[in-house]
Amino acid sequence: MFSIGELSRRTNVKVPTIRYYEESGLLDAPERTEGNQRRYDAVGLERLSFIKHARDLGFSIEAIAALIDLQGHPDRSCAEANDIATAQLSDVRAKIKRLRALEKELARISKGCDGDGVTEDCYVLASLSDHGLCEREH
Amino acid sequence: MFSIGELSRRTNVKVPTIRYYEESGLLDAPERTEGNQRRYDAVGLERLSFIKHARDLGFSIEAIAALIDLQGHPDRSCAEANDIATAQLSDVRAKIKRLRALEKELARISKGCDGDGVTEDCYVLASLSDHGLCEREH
DNA sequence: ATACGATCTCTAGTGACTAGAGGTTCAAGA
DNA sequence: TCTTGAACCTCTAGTCACTAGAGATCGTAT
Structure with missing residues (x-):
């Protein structure tokens, strides 16, 4: 479990941008500490890496949301x-x-x-x- | 003297965009009719054509403002x-x-x-x- | 215990428009 | 001259993908 700052360092995505992605529904809301700070795990890291890569390739947030949705349905057509x-x-x-x-x-x-x-x-x-x-x- | 709609038709710049350019300081505020409607002349048309052309070439509003400023000082270096x-x-x-x-x-x-x-x-x-x-x- | 960097939420700003509400004016036809 | 209706007016808010800042709280190392 690591903080948002650590996630930011590992993915090269800025902290406010990560929060923005969460707000936009691209990232699931992570667990929180007792003091209300976000704590991420490997799944969150992987998801954000995916988003980052897609953004770097110029996909819109909307398109990425669609791609993520498809990932969640492995039986749907490619x-x-x-x-x-x-x-x-x-x-x-x-x-x-x-x-x-x-x-x-x-x-x-x-x-x-x-x-x-x-x-x-x-x-x-x-x-x-x-x-x-x-x-x-x- | 012609209306903003006529200016829009002649330059292919949408009416709200023309007003936005005026607000941004790219276009001088034109004369008004007694009923407060904008009336443009050849100078306004020329200016907007310049802006349109520069925008089509991807210049930012800021860069265009600088270019317009240079136009106003014909003695300045090219x-x-x-x-x-x-x-x-x-x-x-x-x-x-x-x-x-x-x-x-x-x-x-x-x-x-x-x-x-x-x-x-x-x-x-x-x-x-x-x-x-x-x-x-x- | 204290210091201090990291985090929290919230609001507002960016660029270059675009959309809409609600009201007024202009010009053409009767 | 009157009426209609398109065009005009201002103002606010929304777009996209963030970015910046304020003011408060948290976590951790000493």
Whole structure:
């Protein structure tokens, strides 16, 4: 049995975040000492590690809650879990696509300005004012 | 002179968002009719177009405020504007890098599961539980 | 016994909006 | 000129996933 601070150290999840996960229903409320302090065991550690890993992969709290629910029903089809992962994957891919377009545009805007002039003639500001200077849609 | 709804239509920025920008200090408070409704002119339209374009490129409200401030001082060096754009560019590149790592990991996790089994043996759930299954850091 | 870091709960703040309530104004048609 | 109804107004609260701070209590090492 260990404290919330110890759990925090072991998982690299901050203490207030752990309490937030409990409040959100992702973590079961743990046992308490007589003085009302939380005490965790290996199960709590494992659960939080799962959550942390999923968060690092960009899953939303809602999606994680669904995954945890599936874990609790080992007889349910695996398809659901796979659906959630696949949705997350296409979400990530869409974000990458969009960011790549932005990267191109920003690189172009930034390259057009050597930083020597005055803002009156600044290509950065001109580019932002006039969308027509952009090469593609974004 | 046109209404906030007309401005919204011309810029594709929603009406509450326009009011929010005004409240945030990005947009000057426009003239009002006798009945207290906002009336915009070409200057307001141009300003909002600038903001919209910058937001589409992922600049924060704070960065946009700085850019607008620079616009108001045409004698100031262009370097500052370029710095902001460059910072935004490296921010975007960092995000892309991170998302690509996530993409690989998610693709791997998702591929390992055909969706046919039951959750008990689900590779998606196993992967999320056990970080050691991951191929690289993320 | 005391000190002091860790913990507790609670409220409020973040960024960039979005939603809704409840009331007022504008403009077009009769 | 009157009426209707869409558009407008302000204000509050909600979103997501936390983060920060206040003020009080607890646990443990000396």
